[in-house]
Amino acid sequence: MSKPFHYGGQAVIEGVMMRGANAAVTAVRRPNGELAINAETLPTLYRGWPRRTPFLRGVIVLIESLALGVKSILFSANAALGEEEEELSGLTIALMLTLSLGLAVALFFVTPLVLTRLLLPLVKSTLTFNLVEGIIRLAIFVVYLKVMSLMPDIRRVFAYHGAEHKTVNAFEAGAPMEVAAIRKYNKAHVRCGTSFLLVVLVIAIFVFAFVGLPSIAVLVVSRIVLVPVIAALGYEFVHFGADHATNRVVKALMAPGLMLQSLTTREPDDSQIEVAVAALNKAIEADRAEVVA
Incomplete structure (x- = not known):
């Protein structure tokens, strides 16, 4: 018997994107209060x-999250402003993905390496170097999230993030897809991207330890080329954790990621939950239509 599909998504500008088995659906609240919904069939x-x-x-999910994220955010930005969406070429999307990934790698992988090298130029211990680098990396990540959470516009996005989590938690618990029923559910979720990123940053400490302490050029290259490997390991950890969430040991290991979500989620209002429900219902509808077809 096949396992049930795990729905999930991302918060966007004034909306939520839900990823189904066959389609990604983005629902956005327009300035006039109406919902704009875009459903896109997922490539093979x-x-x-x-x-x-x-x-x-894990590597596929990383690429997918970035690609769907860019498309859904652009759609939501246009819809939230009441403007018509412009079709982007494959080259434009590829360039935006490359830029996004490049900035993330530079901030969370290369910058900690350079700072550690400047702080500890004479360190010969691989263990010490990687621990210090890892601590700096985690500190940058947490400070980044904290600063983002202070921005009013981002706080609204984080509220939609909470709405997405509550809706998925309610759906997985078998609750009716109604605002009153969904409101009581937790705004944190074990499969959240925030937890995934935290796991990736921790796993990086151990993976980079195998590189040793070669020249700075080799170290920089290693931080870039090993990102897919680290993402793959991180995804498997989160995937295992989600499947064994009731285990005490697993709960303890997943707890830091759930706690960190207090920075990236906020309590949503009813209208935000309605948007998340609309996106999820449309994603489920698309999956059922595919099965019937």
């Missing part, structure tokens, strides 16, 4: 055998 790469293959799926 995001739902075929690569997406189900251990370790490889």
Whole structure:
């Protein structure tokens, strides 16, 4: 018997994107209060055998999250402003993805390395170097999230993030997709991208330890080329944790990620939950239509 599909998504500008088995649906609240909904069929790469293959799926999910994230955010920005959406070329999307990933790698992987090298130029211990680098990396990540959470516009996005989590938690508990029923559910979720990123940053400490302390150029290259490996390991950890969430040991290991979500989620209002429900219902509808077809 196949496992049930795990729905999930991302918060966007004045809305939520829900990822189903066959489609990604973005629902956005327009300035006039109406909902703008965009459903996009997922390419085979995001739902075929690569997406189900251990370790490889972690890399696919990373690419998928960035690609769907860019598209859904652009759609939401236009819808939230009441403007017509402009179709982007594949090259434009590829460039935006490359830029986004490049900035993330530079901030969370290369910057901690350079700072550690400046602070500890004479360190010969690989263990000490990687621990200090890891601590700096985690500090940058937490400070980044904290600063983001102070911005009013981002706080609204984080409220939609909370709405997404509450809706998925309610759905997985078998609750009716109604605001009153969903409101009581937790705004944290074990499969959240925040938890995934935290796991990635911790795993990086151990993976980079195998590189040793070669020249700074080799160290920088290693931080870039090993990102897919670390993402793959991180995804498997989160995937295992979600499947064994009731285990005490697993609960303890997943707790830091859930706690960190207090920075990236906020309590949503009823209208924000309505948007998340609309996105999830449309994603479920698309999956059922695919099965019937």
